[in-house]
Amino acid sequence: MIAQNVAFWIIALAMAGAAIGVVRSTNVVHAALYLVVVLAGTAAQYILLAAEFVAWVQVLVYIGAVVILFLFGIMLTRAPMGHETDLDTDSRWSAAVVGLFLFGVLTALLVDAFGDKEIVLHEPTRTAAVADSIFRTYVLPFEVVSMLLLAALVGAVVIARRD
Amino acid sequence: MLDLAWIIPVIPAVSFVLILLFGKRMPRGGSEIGVAALAAAFVLSCLTAYQWIQRVEDATGAHGALSAFGRGLRASTGEEVVVHPVVHGFTWFQSGGMKFQAGIQIDGLSVLLLFVVTLVSLLVHIYSTAYLAGDRRYTHYFAALSLFTTSMLTLVVAHNTLQLLVGWELVGLCSFMLIGHWWEEQPNSDAALKAFFTTRTGDIGLMIGIIVAFFAAGQTFDIVATNQAALEVAGGHTIWLVAASCLLIGIIGKSGQFPLHTWLPDAMAGPTPVSALIHAATMVVAGVYLGARVYPVFWEGFSISAGGVNAMALIGGITIIIGALLAFVQDDIKKVLAYSTISQLGYMVMGLGVGAWTAAVFHLFTHAFFKALLFLGAGSVSHSGSHHSFDMKRDMGGLRRYMPTTFWTFMIATAALCGIFPFAGFWSKDEILVTAGQGGFTFFLWVGLVGAALTAAYMTRCVYLTFFGEFRGHGEPHESPRAITVPLVVLAVFSALAGLLNAVPFGIEKFKEWVEPTFAFPHVVHPDFSYAWASVSVIAALAAIAAAVFWFVREEQLGALRGLTGRNRAAGAAYTFLENKYYLDHLYTGVVVGSIKGPIARAAYWVNQNVIDGVLNGTAYLARRAARFTYDVLDQGVVDGAVNGIAAQTGEAGGLLRSVQSGRIQRYALLLFAAVGVLSLGLYVFN
Amino acid sequence: MALNQFLILAAFLFGTGVYGVVARRNGVLMLMSVELMLQAVNINLVAFSAFLHDVSGQVFALFVITVAAAEVGVGLAIILLIYRNLGSPDLDRVEQLKG
Incomplete structure (x- = not known):
């Protein structure tokens, strides 16, 4: 358990730092790379939570596809590659207040609601169980x-077409 | 067909969809779909009416009385025959254990409206094919007409107030669309908005009224159940008074009653066939129809059986006089007719208010024909006579020589509107007045009589300016094409003869027999026909016509003279001879004849000029001043001022809130998240 | 491992995402911030799935990933369109909704 906790906190700190990097970086490409760190960290957390399949889907879809899409978007909108101070709106401070406020309220709520409940893991979730659930219980949402x-x-x- | 009457509203609905989808590709732009659908709906309505009449006659025949002798015989045997309406419904939707129904209620009243709506709508469709030929939005116009017809028919056959409300709002929407048909011009779209918002103001009253009635009747929207509950005064008198007052506000908004009548004259910005169909014959009578449909609510709410003065009769009475006075000062023929419509709707509302259910509904029936005819006639004049102008003083006059069919049909409609025997308006208006007199509403009897005289006078002015005298417009006036004249002739036949359905002195009371509800409302007042009051009202109308002829014709000849001299100076030598002839004519009558008159002639002339003219001029002057005052101060100042004031207030409040609407989605996101945070905190703290 | 450590990490990501959505002028960066918020949602779902020993949470996380992919596709297309019409990916130039 201690090993897992240590792993969690290391990954969590990296994710938190990278998340701040995503929203504060003055370089658009750097922001995308910070996002990769956050996404990879999330995948690692999934593995800690014994959700292997979700973790691999996370890596494939997010890091493999979504980040590439973002890079395409950055290129197509010809965002400056170097440092840029004009990436933020003028409502930065109110945004910070609201973000911190939400974080505070959520933390307070969570501490109040769940206290020190522990996650007890027996074994990794089998992918077959996930598949069973998708194609039995959730087949309709899957189709949707x-x-x-x-x-x-x-x-x-249609939206992005040039004509 | 009585059970299948739901098909009738469905037909124009299908036509609406078809015109929208395929109208543009049809050879006649979709109008043929509309006309065919309305023809089918009209035939089915006639069939429904026929079967309803059969049902009534069967019911009376089963009790041994000969139906041909009408109700009078049966009343003498003391037997009251009850003819139940045909009601069919299905569950529309279900919410919280409450089932909301949709369905049809076919009885005399709805059959009557089915007939009127489909007939006038069919004629207006045919008329429009010529009147709007080549219009930019020809196809959309016919689609909107179909949608309007289906909405109106839904309203008419509704067996619950909720469905009635749906139809009510839909006809309002169609009215908005059609008033603003030529929305490129600012006044037209302004008029459409004004009509929409003003009627919506009344609709708030209607909605509250429906909700109050829903609870008062024991949680049901069903019209039959509501009427029964109202007659039993379930839940006490007060709640029915509240319901009736709120519903009356709805009627005031929709049926152009004082003080919410101001939208109706502006609504004339729409195409003329639309004015005939929506703002004369059908939609504006939806209010009166509502009043007749849930009449027991008003009967109990306003204690109509007690006589005296009640809100409904008072509103109707005020509207009669105000509308009639305003009609005097209008130069636009359609505005004259619009104010006339307001005034006539006042008669219907007053009729309901004084307990004259049958008479009010009868007036609705006859008014639909002659007022639609008047509007279509005005449209015909502008289409072929005055180059799309509605200004009687500048662009009309003398048209009777060029447009004989339009002229004669217009005259029949005018006679019907003025209540001249034996045209339709005489029978219905007279019945309202007599019922008012015999029900203890003497004041409203006099209001109605004054209104009848005023009606005759302003219609005389209107007819004179349009059809008599010299032609003042330009171009070549000619008779309208057949698609326009045929509907005029059909309506003229109805305007002349429809009144005979209930000609009491001839022993014909078919209208009463067929239309009057014998189920759930037994208290309808039946007046005895009074020759005295009938003569008084006809004489009042004729006297008013004579006075108006005397006054307006004289004024008009002087006006024509001035106009001709003005044009003479500008026109040059070609017209000089003709013009000078006019000069000479007046020189002769004024100087030569005047100078050789003997002393007796001179004395008679003096009496004529000073005494008779003085009286006439004084009366006319007073009437005009009163009308001008009402128009300028009351109508334009007070009522419009209140409406505009509220609009300005709303605008200012909007300006304050405007700064929040920065248009930047990120600002909105910020507010959203902040609100979520505050709400979560609130939940956390208070739980 | 406490359940709360995951939930609070998610709350932090969410708060950061909110900041980014509001404070970032560049449309692409704003979409990245939206992704941060979606990560927070997914961590919650998977954490509760492990806590309750119920696989449904993971299934929902998969659905969220799918929807997020669709959202990024459409979102980037919209930003491309804005860029093409206004010559810049900056969202504060889009104020046609201004009242």
Whole structure:
């Protein structure tokens, strides 16, 4: 348990730092790279929580596809590659207040609600169990999500088309 | 067909969809779909009406009385025959254990409205094919007409107040769309917005009224159940008074009653066939229809049986006089007719208010024909006579020579509106007045009589300016095409003869027999026909016509003279001879004839000029001043001022909130998240 | 491991994401901040799944990943369009909604 806790805190600190990097970096490409750190950290947390399949999907979809999409987006909008001070709006301070406020309220709520409840893990979740759940209980949402993906694909093409 | 009457509203709905989908590709732009659908709906309505009449006659025949002798015989045998309405419904939706129904209630009243709406709508469709030929939005116009018809029919057959409300709002929407048909011009879209918002103001009253009635009747929207509950005064008198007052506000908004009547004259910005269909014959009578449909609510709420003065009769009475006075100072023929419509709707509301249910509904029936005819006639004049102008003083005059069909049909409608025997308006208006007199509402009897005289006078002015005298417009006036004249002739036949359905002195009371509800409302007042009051009202109307002819014709001849001299100077030598002839004519009558008149003639002339003219001029002057005052101060100042004031207040409040609407989504996100945080904190603290 | 350590990490990511969504002018960066918030949601889902020994949470996390992918696709397309029309990916130039 101690080893896992140590691993959690190391990863969590890295993720927190990278998250701040994502929102504070003055270089757009750096921000994308910080995002990769956060995403990878999340995948690592999933493994700590014995959710292997989700962790690998996270790596494949997010780091493999979404981040690449972001890089494409950065290139296509010709964002400056070097340092840039003009990336933020003028409501930075109110944003910070609201973000901190939300974090505080959520923390207080969580501490109040769950106190020191422990996660007891027996064994990693088998991928077969996840598959069973998707194709038995959640087969309809699964189909709906596939439709959504198709619609998003078509929508993205239509919106971004040049003519 | 009585059980299948739901098909009638469905037909125009299908036509609406078809016109939207295929109208542009049809050879006649979708108008043929609309006309065909309305023709089918009209045939089915006639069938429904026929079967309803059969049902009534069967019911009376089963009790041994000969139906041909009408109700009078049966009343003498003391037997009251009850003809139940045909009610069919299905569960529309269900919410919290409460089932909301949709369905049809077919009885005399709804059959009457089915007939009127489909007939006038059919004629307006045919008329529009010529009137709007080549219009930019021809197809959309017919789609909107179909949608309007289906909404109105849904309203008419509704067996619960909720469905009625749905139809009510839909006709309001269609009215908005059609008033703003030519929305490129600012006044038209302004008028559409004004109509929409003003009627919506009344609709708030209607909604509250429906909710109050829902609870008062024991949680049901059903109209039959509501009427029964109202007659039993379930839950006490006060709640029904509240319900009736709120519903009355709805009627005031929709049926153009004082003080919410100001939208109706502006609504004339729409195409003329629309004015005929929506703002004269059908939609504006939806308020009166509502009043007749849930009449027991008003009967109990306003204690109509007690006589005296009640809110409904008072509103109707005020509207009669105000509308009639305003009609005097309008130069736009459609505005004259609009104020006339307001005034006539006042008669119907007053009729309901004084307990004259049958008479009010009868007036609704006859008014639909002659007022639609008047509007269509005005449209015909502008289409073929005055180059799309509605200004009577500048662009009309003398048109009777060029447009005989339009002229004669217009005259029949005018006679019907003025209540001249034996045209339709005479029978219905007279019945309202007589019922008012015999029900203990003497004051409203006099209001109605004054209104009748005023009506006759302003219609005389209108007819004179349009059809008599010299043609003052430009271009070549000619008769309208057949698609326009045929609807005029059909409506003229109805305007002339519809009143005979209930000609009491001839022993015909078919209208009463067929339309009057014998179920759930037995208290309808039946007056005896009074020859005295009938003569008084006709004589009042004729006297008013005579006075108006005397006054307006004289004024008009002087005006024509001035106009001709003005044009003479500008026109040049070609017209000089004709013009000079006019000069000479007046020189002769004024100087030569005047100078050789003997002393007796001169004395008679003096009496004529000073005494008779003085009286006439004084009366007319007073009437005009009163009308001008009402128009300028009351109508434009107080009522419009209140409306505009509220609008300005809303605008300022909007300006304050405007700074929040920065248009930047990130600001909105900030507010959203802050609100979520505050709400969570609130939950955390208070739990 | 305490349940709360995961939840508070998620709350932190969420708060950071909120800051980024509001404070970032560049559209691409704003979408990245949205991704941070979605990560927070997913960590919560998986943590509760482990806590309750119920696989449903993981299934939902998978759905969220799918939806997020769709969202990024459409979102980037919209930002491309904004860039093409306004010559900049900055969202504060988009104020046609201004009242």
